[in-house]
Amino acid sequence: MKKVVIIGGGIAGLSAAVHLLRKGIQPLLLESTKKAGGRTTSFFDPNFNSYLDNGQHILMGCYKETLSLFSQVEIKSNFILNESLHIDYSDGERYTLKAPRYFYPLNLAIALFRYKPLSFNESLAALFLMMRVLANISSRPSGKNVVVWLKENGQNDNLIKYLWTPLIIGAMNTSVEKADAGIFCKIVKEIFFRGKLSSTIILPKSDLQSSLVQTLEAKITSEGGVINYSSQAVRINKKDNGFSVLLKNGEEISAEAVILAVPRHALNKIALPEDLVIDQQSDLTYSNILSVHIKSDEILLRESFIGLHNSPVHWVFHNEDFLSVVISDADEYKDLSDQEILSIIIPELLRHNILGSEKLTAYRIIKEKRATFVPDINSSKLRLPARTNQKGIYLAGDWTDTGLPATIEGAALSGRLAAEAVFSPGH
Numbered sequence: 085m086k087k088v089v090i091i092g093g094g095i096a097g098l099s100a101a102v103h104l105l106r107k108g109i110q111p112l113l114l115e116s117t118k119k120a121g122g123r124t125t126s127f128f129d130p131n132f133n134s135y136l137d138n139g140q141h142i143l144m145g146c147y148k149e150t151l152s153l154f155s156q157v158e159i160k161s162n163f164i165l166n167e168s169l170h171i172d173y174s175d176g177e178r179y180t181l182k183a184p185r186y187f188y189p190l191n192l193a194i195a196l197f198r199y200k201p202l203s204f205n206e207s208l209a210a211l212f213l214m215m216r217v218l219a220n221i222s223s224r225p226s227g228k229n230v231v232v233w234l235k236e237n238g239q240n241d242n243l244i245k246y247l248w249t250p251l252i253i254g255a256m257n258t259s260v261e262k263a264d265a266g267i268f269c270k271i272v273k274e275i276f277f278r279g280k281l282s283s284t285i286i287l288p289k290s291d292l293q294s295s296l297v298q299t300l301e302a303k304i305t306s307e308g309g310v311i312n313y314s315s316q317a318v319r320i321n322k323k324d325n326g327f328s329v330l331l332k333n334g335e336e337i338s339a340e341a342v343i344l345a346v347p348r349h350a351l352n353k354i355a356l357p358e359d360l361v362i363d364q365q366s367d368l369t370y371s372n373i374l375s376v377h378i379k380s381d382e383i384l385l386r387e388s389f390i391g392l393h394n395s396p397v398h399w400v401f402h403n404e405d406f407l408s409v410v411i412s413d414a415d416e417y418k419d420l421s422d423q424e425i426l427s428i429i430i431p432e433l434l435r436h437n438i439l440g441s442e443k444l445t446a447y448r449i450i451k452e453k454r455a456t457f458v459p460d461i462n463s464s465k466l467r468l469p470a471r472t473n474q475k476g477i478y479l480a481g482d483w484t485d486t487g488l489p490a491t492i493e494g495a496a497l498s499g500r501l502a503a504e505a506v507f508s509p510g511h
């Protein structure tokens with residue numbers, strides 16, 4: 085059996101391990117920290133007496149690669165599934181983007197025409213654009229940012245603000261001014277045209293570690309895969325019949341194939357064989373996500389989550405007995421103190437009738453400074469495929485060239501592509 089070592093225990097590395105096991109290979113996965121999960125992680129907070137995520141994550145029905153890592157039973161027990169597109173918004177007043185359960189894809193048109201912020205003509209313009217994207221007859225998106233491309237394709241400011249911006253900020257964690265229109269078109273196809281459930285929102289039933297990570301870890305180890313924690317890879321050397329992976333603790337592990345499933349910035353810190361063509365001086369740019377978990381005796385929010393318009397806050401999720409507030413593309417918050425951040429967020433929660441009082445019983449602020457790479461028009465040049473110029477060394481991670489933005493789905497797909505590359509002819 086081929087000895088394959090995976091470096092990095094985020095979703096990409098875990099996905100690679102699951103796919104290798106399906107091909108009969110029992111990999112060794114090396115994770116530098118004490119637990120797997122990477123950017124999908126949770127920790128216990130005594131003030132909340134609960135596990136909190138590093139940031140609320142949503143999945144979607146179009147996350148086929150991610151869902152394929154789980155059995156049907158696990159999907160039902162770990163995730164809250166919905167039957168159709170349903171997103172509640174607040175602009176002060178509440179309104180909903182909701183598709184009926186039946187008549188896909190016609191139900192998407194019904195959702196648009198019923199969505200209050202849009203006029204009839206605006207809904208029609210959005211629908212035409214979606215159909216042109218599906219048929220590949222919109223104006224060429226490559227090399228353009230989304231706002232320019234949307235305007236070229238008949239989308240006015242109101243449509244951009246109330247329909248496309250929440251989608252872009254949520255899925256791409258960047259602004260319409262920066263987002264690459266090519267990646268955006270791919271998302272539109274994935275979300276709206278990959279089957280009747282593709283546009284549905286899927287929420288983890290509990291924290292990320294128990295909903296996603298621990299289920300995958302258990303699957304891997306029960307089938308003979310091994311996960312070593314606190315095992316940071318620092319160097320890969322070529323050996324006669326493959327490679328040796330040197331760990332920070334001095335241990336050396338031999339492998340016939342190595343999958344590097346680490347973020348781009350972490351890849352630059354590993355000493356790689358000299359003839360491996362990877363420019364370790366270059367890197368993607370990254371974008372923040374700010375998460376604020378809030379406990380209060382006066383939570384008024386009835387919806388499971390809500391998007392806010394005309395607000396610095398993008399999403400508020402109603403977890404069991406606390407709120408998780410999300411601000412994407414949050415670079416401007418990175419140097420603010422907790423009190424400064426709360427003084428921006430709390431008035432918004434009061435204004436949108438999410439909280440009844442400014443008095444909090446607990447709060448926890450998490451700034452993920454390199455939450456995702458920025459999927460701008462330069463990013464595609466910096467994304468690398470699973471195969472390298474070296475037989476036996478492969479790349480995975482949400483930043484690799486999957487065509488998707490930095491998401492759980494992109495990471496899961498990259499893991500499969502790397503696992504398949506191990507078996508590709510000549511490798």
Ligand SMILES: Cc1cc2nc3c(=O)[nH]c(=O)nc-3n(C[C@H](O)[C@H](O)[C@H](O)COP(=O)(O)OP(=O)(O)OC[C@H]3O[C@@H](n4cnc5c(N)ncnc54)[C@H](O)[C@@H]3O)c2cc1C
Nearest residue numbers: 092094095096116122123139141142317481482490491492
């Ligand atoms: C706050 C936040 C909110 C998000 N929200 C969403 C969302 O709603 N929906 C969505 O789909 N996506 C979301 N994302 C993005 C998603 O979390 C990531 O795209 C995905 O988890 C990336 O997985 P990965 O395996 O590619 O990388 P990572 O999760 O970064 O995993 C890489 C792993 O490699 C390990 N590692 C690094 N260097 C070494 C080394 N030298 N040796 C050994 N191990 C090493 C790291 O410790 C880490 O565990 C969000 C991200 C954040 C931070």
